Amino acid sequence: MIVQAVIPTPMGAVVLLSDAERASVLQVAVGHTEGLTIALRHARRAFERPLTHDLLDEVLSRSGATVVQVRIDDLVQETFVARVTLQARKRKEHVIDARASDSIALALGHDLPVFVSQKVIEEAAVAPEDLPTVSPEPEPDRDDPHEAL
Secondary structure, eight states, rough: EEEEEEEEEETTEEEEEEOOSSSEEOOOOOOOOHHHHHHHHHHHOOOSSHHHHHHHHHHHHHTOEEEEEEEEEEEETEEEEEEEEOOOOOOOEEEEEEEEEHHHHHHHTOOOEEEEEEEHHHHOOOOOOGGGGOOOOOOTTTTTTOOOO
């Protein structure tokens, strides 16, 4: 799945993930900060100072590790459970438990899709036409990353 949109809400943001055919959409609720990071990465923009995911990317790069896969594997009490697979220098892979929001941000930063298990799709995905309508927000000032959400 890929990020289609990041929609601000009073409680944070909702990240819309869709499959290639746009036949199903997964709505992932995230916090304000996570929404900002995902929105910036989706727009291929950077905050003026490194955010947490930027720091993690730099640490991984300098250590010779790369993000090779991001998966949302489970849904537990309305919380998406994700895993990030890293590959170390000697081709050894490490699978790390992660929040869905962190996983999505990492996937965007590494130009990776977000794999979603069939179980999660069956439990939580909706057809695009079943999404609630959202009144349009005014367009943010694209020159100010503080206004990305």
